[in-house]
């Protein structure tokens with residue numbers, strides 16, 4: 081069953097120099113207990129699309145969509161009060177910077193118990209017991225003592241565990257993790273990913289993992305959505321995506337994986353994600369694509385069918401009539 | 406925390422000596438001879454003048470006079486007023502409650518209005534309410550105290566007749582000042598109407614004295630809130646589904662309090678300076694008026710001692726503020 085269903089989501093920011101489209105007609109389906117990875121270079125609108133779902137964008141953002149529904153409820157036209165009963169309870173999110181995402185003025189225990197108090201109306205004793213249990217669940221040693229610590233007294237990895245504990249406190253149906261490991265040391269990164277995956281197995285919650293790292297995707301995800309310059313350019317189950325990428329951008333991301341590199345230097349994708357002023361008329365990836373021709377540069381390609389991973393490309397790779405480069 | 410407090414106390418020593426020196430030289434830099442002023446229009450003979458000069462130590466070289474003063478201060482002796490012949494210390498503590506009462510009321514007034522005004526402005530950033538509040542604050546900040554006081558007196562005391570113009574209470578009431586705080590003493594006296602009278606006397610001076618701190622606090626609260634509201638942990642609080650009221654009032658405000666408390670602490674200095682003018686305008690019998698009168702009388706010990714005590718008060722307030730930082734945001738304590 082579909083837990084989160086997004087159709088034609090577009091987010092535009094009002095800037096001093098006009099509107100900037102950060103997310104461009106994105107569709108997304110996340111099922112119960114599923115792990116979806118959203119991958120793409122920075123600036124691809126991964127965070128903005130999920131922040132739009134959570135209702136966390138600033139007022140400068142204009143959100144339009146045909147549908148954004150969670151668990152059968154229309155999130156888009158819901159009044160803020162009703163939305164707040166879902167956000168933080170059934171739909172939770174964690175962020176890239178665990179250090180700055182926790183309030184320096186309050187103990188981590190206070191910050192966890194707050195959600196329990198407001199969403200689950202637990203009394204003081206029950207809150208404390210649950211907080212201890214959550215800390216054990218996310219692998220924080222000596223929970224009783226750590227609950228009274230302030231964020232600055234804990235390491236980045238510990239703080240991210242606190243953030244995760246806080247997010248899963250009310251047993252959410254879906255957890256959105258926005259680059260949860262990007263700010264952490266490599267060894268800690270693997271631990272946090274393992275933790276997220278095992279929490280999914282234990283609780284059966286859905287997980288959206290936003291990342292720019294194909295390595296993380298390979299390790300954790302089940303289905304992958306590739307986003308570029310605000311558009312979803314391809315979507316496939318993880319194994320298929322790695323074996324037969326259809327969009328040249330996906331292929332380029334995979335080529336940049338260290339274990340796939342053939343030369344001594346890692347291949348990188350030349351150029352940068354287009355911003356507000358250099359958005360191409362046709363395919364957004366065309367200026368950086370080695371296969372692009374005049375048609376690509378002039379007309380935006382519509383998404384292809386499911387068999388081709390919904391790739392937004394006129395010349396998809398790894399198809400019957402065209403074998404990968 | 407204890408170590409931090411002690412190290413802060415150590416920095417008091419040079420400040421203390423500096424203040425002693427400044428208060429000592431300030432009054433002497435003013436033209437006018439205290440003995441001549443004391444003698445008044447009758448004048449006095451040369452012999453009597455010399456006698457008095459010896460008595461007060463004015464025949465000594467200036468550095469000896471300072472040394473005597475400093476050693477006196479260190480032993481807790483601030484000298485005796487030339488005019489009233491009472492110890493400076495006693496006079497200070499007789500008058501200080503009046504100033505303290507006025508200052509506390511002014512501060513409460515400033516915080517009670519300034520904090521919400523700043524929060525409301527920040528939450529409504531760029532909208533009409535924000536602009537209206539901040540322009541009002543700017544007007545309040547740039548208003549000369551003297552002019553503002555006269556305006557209020559003309560409207561509320563003159564035209565409307567709501568508030569008295571001077572003093573702390575109607576002459577009708579008399580009771581011993583047990584605490585020196587008129588609001589408390591008037592209630593304790595049990596005389597009906599005394600408390601109301603005290604409140605009505607306090608009203609205008611409180612507003613006049615509190616206006617500038619009010620404007621400063623409102624502006625600082627706004628900018629601190631705006632900064633904090635952009636922080637990641639505010640997004641986290643919203644992601645938890647907390648209400649805007651709770652986010653602004655708990656998550657953001659606690660963090661915004663650090664800069665706000667700093668300006669509140671700094672306002673105390675401004676407040677005491679403002680008290681001098683306000684007390685003079687409203688004939689408020691506090692240390693502000695006492696200092697001004699003493700300067701006109703060239704009452705050296707009173708001016709020296711008064712300035713010193715005021716400076717110590719300000720230093721204590723600032724120390725308290727520093728201590729509060731660590732209580733509000735434990736991260737600061739670590740440094």
Ligand SMILES: Nc1ncnc2c1ncn2[C@@H]1O[C@H](COP(=O)(O)OP(=O)(O)O)[C@@H](O)[C@H]1O
Pocket residue numbers: 093095100102120121122123124125126127128129138140355
């Ligand atoms: N509040 C904002 N105002 C204007 N532009 C924004 C804002 N937030 C993000 N953007 C822009 O939207 C684009 C997508 O950002 P984001 O979703 O954060 O990318 P990422 O894929 O790295 O998460 C970026 O170009 C970014 O500059």
Ligand SMILES: [Mg+2]
Pocket residue numbers: 126127128258259
């Ligand atoms: Mg991002």
